[in-house]
Amino acid sequence: MKAKTGLTSNKVKANANGKANGRLMELRLYVAGQTPKSLTALANLKKICAEHLEGRYKLHVIDLLKTPQLAQNDQILAIPTLVRKLPEPIRKIIGDLSDQNRVLVGLNLLETEGGK
């Protein structure tokens, strides 16, 4: 439920406890209004974060309908786009994040599928 309200606030911050392989992951989710795809993406992301990044991530949800000027910096084209700002290199995951495995690979959390 908190996730849904998160779309209207700009920033959702999970409790950052700093566990295991320690590095803080900075994530941005770009959406354009409360479209079904955006809502699905955010829900999926929350789930993944809870399962794999508990306590070591920071998430901003950016609604480009409100702040279109932010699209250029992260070179956003597709909506929704999840950007892993940190750790570098920057990675972009587009779509509603329904393919959890691919999201994990994209975030470099799943070593077995060729993520480095």
Add this chain to the structure above:
Amino acid sequence: MRKNRNGNGSASAERLEKAPTGIAGFDEVTSGGVPKGRPTIVCGGPGCGKTMFAVEFLVRGATEYNEPGVLMTFEETSEEMAKNVASLGFDLKGLAERKKVVLEYVRIEPAEIHETGEYDLEGLFIRLQHAVDRIGAKRVVLDTVEAIFSGFGNTGLLRAEIRRLFRWLKDRRLTTVVTAEKGDGSLTRYGLEEYVSDCVIFLDHRVTDQISTRRMRVVKYRGASHVADEVPFLIDERGFSVLPSTSMKLNHVVSNERVSSGVADLDEMLEGKGFYRGSTVLVSGTAGTGKSTLAAHFAQQMCRDGERCLYVALEESPAQATRNMKSVGVDLEKYVRKGLLRFEAWRPTQSGLEMHLLQIHKLVEQHKPTAVVIDPITNLLLGNRNELHSMLMRLIDFLKTKQITGFFTALTSGRNKEIEESDVGISSLIDTWIFARDVELNGERNRCIYVLKSRGMAHSNQVREFFMSKEGIRLLPVYVGSGAVLTGSARLSQEARERAENVLRQQTMVEQRRVLEGKRKALEAQIEAMRSEFAQEEARVALVTKQEEQRERDLSQDMLEMVSFRGGARQGKAGVRNGRVGDGHEG
């Protein structure tokens, strides 16, 4: 010029509103520009100039038509783009600062992107909308939007999004130029032309014989008439320019004014007045027949008459040409200094045909001459006659609309009748065609010149001998007799022989006249003698007659006296008086 273009645009505005691109020549070809408020595709292979076209459309829109624009690039960053077009004199950065242009670079990095489910390209729309809103843009350039196909995998979705994008642009009445890469056997690699049905422009860049030629073709222009031919264009330091194609109508203003050819004898062959102003003169001939000399004389004459002249030399450098012309009494340097003559020289192989044409266009615009000399025009094109023909047509058309007299020389190969025939292709373009050829006879080579045709005047049909000296050109009447045309020393010797014969004939005549005179005199003397003899005879006869009359009178008197002597007193008186005379006759 610009106003004219706008005027043309508004003439067809009822059917389809057009947005002038401001690109030189393009708005003429399309009679007004690209469709206003709609997308246009500009496609072609790599390096064909589509980006230049798009950028110029945008920059001219922002600077000349007060239509701010968004330049959305997908392959080059804004900085790269600004740098690339700075060489064409476009200050994108400055325009961006003045809020005339928004530069939006869309970077697509396939390696960074992972697709994990459903998505759309709303981000692109949002960015475009945002950029448009920032400056109130009326124009948009997308260069090259197909790049998204390399970044995302879902082609079906991308196609739908592109269709939506074009719809979106149309709904917002944004005049858009979309560039696209040429595909194999199709206009664009991803078939974008199916989404844009209004206007498709194809640019081509080919290299023939190491010389590059750029061409443009309006493939499709819905609801508007346009030139469907391939039209040459080029990109130089002033941007993109499409060479105005030949107008379909032949409606040049025609002048009855005449301009001297600079050679009195040649003028004489042309009704004694020279060429028509604004006509096209071609002097063709084999090497060394004096074509350049004629051209220089013409240029000199124009300047002497206070007119401006452009001389394009393609064989010699200006310095060499002026030096050489001095040897035949033509001082071009003087007029160059005066600013009346513009002498330009460049190597014909230096660039493609279009570049030459454009260069001439530019020089004409700058110098504003009333006559243009190109020496020799054949050097512009090494080999391809078709292209020369089309280029000549364009050039002549351009000069004619400006009422500029064109004087071209053409080098022909070969040395007989075939020369004329091989040039028939360009004959129709030429108003006055002068032909120079050489005649070899008795171990010497002499130049001959004649007027092959000259429209609208009773030109001479004579072949003249072309004679150059320090005093300039003389066109001497050649010796025509006993079925042969003689020139040079043959002519001279023939003339000498003729002179000798003349003298002889004259001497005989004088002699004959003298003899005749003598005869006449003798005759006259005879007549005189006879006449005096006759007069004597006449006098004698007169005297005899007189005496006879007297005697008769005396006789009758005597008889009367005799009567009176015998009779009447009245008669007595007269008888006394006459009696004395009568005494003489008594004896």
